[in-house]
Amino acid sequence: MPSNPTVSHIPTHIAIIMDGNGRWAKARNLPRLAGHRAGTENLRRILRACAEFGIKTLTIWAFSTENWRRPQEEVHGLMDILEQVIDRELAEMHKNGVRLRHLGRLEGIADHLQTKVRNAIELTQNNERITLNVAFNYGGKAEILDAVKRIIADGVRPEDVDENLFARYLSTAGQPDPDMIIRTGNESRISNFMLWQGAYAEWYFTPILWPDFDKEELRKALDEYARRERRFGMTTEQVKTTSR
Numbered sequence: 001m002p003s004n005p006t007v008s009h010i011p012t013h014i015a016i017i018m019d020g021n022g023r024w025a026k027a028r029n030l031p032r033l034a035g036h037r038a039g040t041e042n043l044r045r046i047l048r049a050c051a052e053f054g055i056k057t058l059t060i061w062a063f064s065t066e067n068w069r070r071p072q073e074e075v076h077g078l079m080d081i082l083e084q085v086i087d088r089e090l091a092e093m094h095k096n097g098v099r100l101r102h103l104g105r106l107e108g109i110a111d112h113l114q115t116k117v118r119n120a121i122e123l124t125q126n127n128e129r130i131t132l133n134v135a136f137n138y139g140g141k142a143e144i145l146d147a148v149k150r151i152i153a154d155g156v157r158p159e160d161v162d163e164n165l166f167a168r169y170l171s172t173a174g175q176p177d178p179d180m181i182i183r184t185g186n187e188s189r190i191s192n193f194m195l196w197q198g199a200y201a202e203w204y205f206t207p208i209l210w211p212d213f214d215k216e217e218l219r220k221a222l223d224e225y226a227r228r229e230r231r232f233g234m235t236t237e238q239v240k241t242t243s244r
Helices: 021-027 032-053 072-095 111-124 140-153 163-167 215-227 236-242
Strands: 013-017 057-064 098-103 130-138 180-183 202-205
Touching: 021 032, 032 057, 032 072, 032 130, 032 215, 057 072, 072 098, 072 111, 098 111, 130 140, 140 163, 180 215, 202 215
Parallel strands: 013 057, 013 180, 057 130, 098 130, 180 202
Antiparallel strands: none
């Protein structure tokens, strides 16, 4: 088994598009919701692995603004799964120092579930071991539009708008942008995910379906991240000079 990536190369923030639950279920002649439940079980393992590797922020995309178009049975099932996860996992996550945050819109989600989400955020707000951002009813375009609307509503002058100010109006306000975005399930699209925050993220695409993406697969992604040179528009020579 390969050794852990060196601490100096561990990303601060990784985000994951958890793709492939439906195909995982289909390959086993199971209903799609069985795949989503398997994916939820896997999240517990990956969250633990991230904390062990020293990653400080994990963002997972659980439900997009476009997922409302799916069959109503699946949509209702996904809402039930979110509620079950909160009911079943919240106490343990709080005990283990997980700080929960929600990315996206709560509008459209049942009132009682909105209350549970807000209560979970409030309960864990002072935890520091790892932050888990749950992108639920989230879309990159919607997030940017919502930020623009809030900026206008606050009466901010156009000349005062810069990247730092704009970032404070996003769901991830106060957090670092993701260093790496992982997409499982053999798809190579960004699919409206973290369009602003992911501008300079290192993307990693894997054919592994999300329920099968285990700690060893995460290790492979981190090893790949450690091999990459992040230049942020600079030349290799500039990066070497800056890092001295």
